[in-house]
Amino acid sequence: MGRRWGWVLAAAVWVAAAAAWAAPPPDHKQLFSGTWFHAPVADDDCTVCHTIHRDPVGPNLQAPVPDLCYGCHENMAARDEVHEPVGEGRCTDCHRVHTSDQRKLLVERVPDLCYGCHPVDKEHVARNTLCTSCHEVHSSDTARFLKGERTRNCGRCHSDKRRGETVHRPAREGKCLMCHFTHPDPRFQNRGLRAGFPRTAYARYEKGAYALCDRCHPPELHADPGFLGTRFRTRTENLHARHVQGERGVTCSECHDVHASDRPALVVPWVRLPEKEPVPMGFIRFSTGGTCGPSCHDTATYVREAPEEELR
Numbered sequence: 196m197g198r199r200w201g202w203v204l205a206a207a208v209w210v211a212a213a214a215a216w217a218a219p220p221p222d223h224k225q226l227f228s229g230t231w232f233h234a235p236v237a238d239d240d241c242t243v244c245h246t247i248h249r250d251p252v253g254p255n256l257q258a259p260v261p262d263l264c265y266g267c268h269e270n271m272a273a274r275d276e277v278h279e280p281v282g283e284g285r286c287t288d289c290h291r292v293h294t295s296d297q298r299k300l301l302v303e304r305v306p307d308l309c310y311g312c313h314p315v316d317k318e319h320v321a322r323n324t325l326c327t328s329c330h331e332v333h334s335s336d337t338a339r340f341l342k343g344e345r346t347r348n349c350g351r352c353h354s355d356k357r358r359g360e361t362v363h364r365p366a367r368e369g370k371c372l373m374c375h376f377t378h379p380d381p382r383f384q385n386r387g388l389r390a391g392f393p394r395t396a397y398a399r400y401e402k403g404a405y406a407l408c409d410r411c412h413p414p415e416l417h418a419d420p421g422f423l424g425t426r427f428r429t430r431t432e433n434l435h436a437r438h439v440q441g442e443r444g445v446t447c448s449e450c451h452d453v454h455a456s457d458r459p460a461l462v463v464p465w466v467r468l469p470e471k472e473p474v475p476m477g478f479i480r481f482s483t484g485g486t487c488g489p490s491c492h493d494t495a496t497y498v499r500e501a502p503e504e505e506l507r
């Protein structure tokens with residue numbers, strides 16, 4: 196159909212629509228002035244969607260939305276998990292039907308579109324990613340419409356967190372959300388950590404500071420200087436407590452990469468010293484103990500006891 200006929204039809208649709216709704220006339224310039232055109236509109240193919248007959252319930256559509264849309268697009272409500280507005284056929288909550296200044300004919304750009312209905316915490320999202328880099332928008336076979344399997348979702352961008360000879364078990368199993376919140380939680384702060392963990396490499400020891408680790412490891416590990424249930428100890432002294440509670444307040448992540456490492460016990464290859472270049476940790480583990488340094492201090496060796504008395 197030629198552009199001229201398009202406008203004749205526009206007038207017809209408009210007259211009928213205006214009569215039916217007794218509403219103020221729509222602004223045609225606005226209707227068709229966007230940067231992006233819906234393909235049939237660009238072709239001036241108005242009648243694939245509109246009839247020129249008067250229709251009491253809408254702007255003379257060939258079929259109601261969303262059936263109209265599904266005439267040309269795959270049915271988006273046919274998968275296991277359907278986004279509520281999609282399931283209810285409210286395509287026009289998010290899309291313009293003729294033209295738009297936003298790509299994909301969106302009424303607003305992502306993420307503002309989503310914020311309109313979801314008051315999501317913006318930290319992770321705003322700095323890094325769009326909602327649509329993690330979520331499908333219409334429907335999917337995964338809960339929360341995540342892109343990819345749930346356990347792989349984070350790894351799509353953070354695969355380094357699972358790379359290494361030793362991978363911390365929850366990370367290896369893709370259970371990032373055991374330790375991290377993701378954006379929708381208003382508590383997303385301090386790297387989205389779900390429980391206490393110091394923000395800085397060195398931190399004064401205080402109650403609850405390692406609540407995150409305490410969820411799966413015994414709190415005595417850092418709290419009790421006499422606790423012998425750790426391999427990082429001498430015969431009588433828990434070296435975890437000594438470091439963590441000591442004057443410097445060495446945090447777990449100074450010695451351990453909490454995600455993955457090529458060293459035993461997730462020990463880091465490099466240690467970050469305040470206001471200095473990182474130095475090699477030089478950790479060597481043997482059956483009765485281990486050696487570190489020289490890094491924070493001169494080379495130091497701990498020996499637990501005779502090998503046959505080892506805890507594991």
Ligand code: HEC
Binds near residue numbers: 209236241244245263
């Ligand atoms: C892909 C289907 C489709 C095509 C093609 C299409 N329209 Fe529409 N049109 C709609 C839908 C759906 C509505 C109702 C919009 C709503 O409810 O927000 C509508 C509404 C309208 C209205 C009423 C205005 C309003 O704001 O309610 C006019 C006028 C109109 N269309 C004119 C046209 C003209 C002219 C063309 C061809 C250049 C055209 N349309 C092509 C689907 C289409």
Ligand code: HEC
Binds near residue numbers: 234244264290300
């Ligand atoms: C007559 C067929 C037809 C109907 C009916 C139709 N569309 Fe489309 N639509 C198309 C075509 C063709 C494209 C371009 C597809 C492509 O580029 O892959 C398209 C593209 C789109 C796009 C993507 C635009 C872009 O820039 O990539 C959206 C969003 C869209 N349609 C929404 C709708 C909605 C919502 C409805 C119902 C109100 C609808 N369509 C009805 C034919 C139709």
Ligand code: HEC
Binds near residue numbers: 261264265290333
């Ligand atoms: C909650 C908002 C929302 C609703 C409701 C919604 N869409 Fe979308 N749609 C989007 C977003 C956002 C995109 C762009 C996705 C992207 O960029 O990856 C999109 C993209 C599309 C595309 C282009 C697909 C592509 O891969 O390029 C089509 C076609 C489409 N939508 C049709 C529809 C139809 C038909 C309905 C109603 C059944 C609908 N949408 C309902 C938000 C929505």
Ligand code: HEC
Binds near residue numbers: 308312313326327339
């Ligand atoms: C028109 C309002 C509206 C818009 C716009 C909208 N949503 Fe939704 N969304 C809903 C409703 C309603 C629900 C179901 C109720 C709920 O769980 O909050 C929902 C649910 C969800 C869920 C699943 C919640 C669950 O518990 O399973 C996700 C994920 C989601 N939306 C993401 C998005 C993204 C991403 C966007 C932007 C592309 C978006 N939404 C835009 C209304 C909207």
Ligand code: HEC
Binds near residue numbers: 327339377
């Ligand atoms: C980094 C990936 C990622 C990004 C970016 C992202 N989401 Fe999510 N979203 C998730 C994951 C993972 C979940 C599931 C969380 C859970 O089950 O604890 C989720 C859950 C949700 C839920 C369900 C509600 C809830 O509290 O579980 C909604 C709604 C939602 N997201 C909306 C959005 C919106 C809106 C945006 C953009 C502003 C967005 N998401 C961006 C990964 C993401």
Ligand code: HEC
Binds near residue numbers: 328352353376387
């Ligand atoms: C689409 C890519 C993408 C996905 C998927 C993704 N992220 Fe991110 N994430 C990023 C980017 C980009 C950054 C910013 C990196 C930076 O600042 O160095 C980031 C940063 C982070 C941070 C650091 C925040 C801070 O304050 O320093 C955490 C924690 C995080 N992501 C966790 C997750 C978790 C958990 C998931 C899965 C739910 C996830 N990410 C999925 C892209 C992604």
Ligand code: HEC
Binds near residue numbers: 349350353371373454
């Ligand atoms: C056992 C708890 C735990 C698990 C499981 C976990 N993290 Fe973390 N994550 C942390 C802690 C603690 C920090 C902050 C300490 C640090 O910076 O090393 C952190 C920091 C981060 C950061 C920001 C720091 C950086 O390196 O940029 C990202 C990104 C991240 N995690 C992603 C992930 C991803 C992806 C997964 C899943 C594969 C995951 N995390 C699993 C505890 C965890």
Ligand code: HEC
Binds near residue numbers: 448460
């Ligand atoms: C969700 C549970 C969980 C949380 C939270 C958790 N861990 Fe673990 N961690 C484990 C499990 C399970 C193992 C045992 C792995 C095995 O035996 O294969 C482990 C083992 C370890 C190891 C020894 C790895 C090895 O290969 O010898 C270190 C070091 C460690 N965790 C540090 C931490 C630190 C630091 C935190 C706090 C940031 C923390 N963990 C929080 C579950 C957790």
Ligand code: HEC
Binds near residue numbers: 405408417435445
């Ligand atoms: C000064 C460095 C250092 C600090 C700080 C540190 N660790 Fe360790 N940790 C080690 C070393 C070294 C090993 C390995 C001991 C061995 O296998 O001989 C270890 C082993 C572990 C193990 C394996 C089981 C065990 O106890 O032997 C866990 C779990 C663990 N650390 C958790 C933590 C947590 C949680 C924190 C913070 C509260 C922390 N570590 C702080 C050096 C440190």
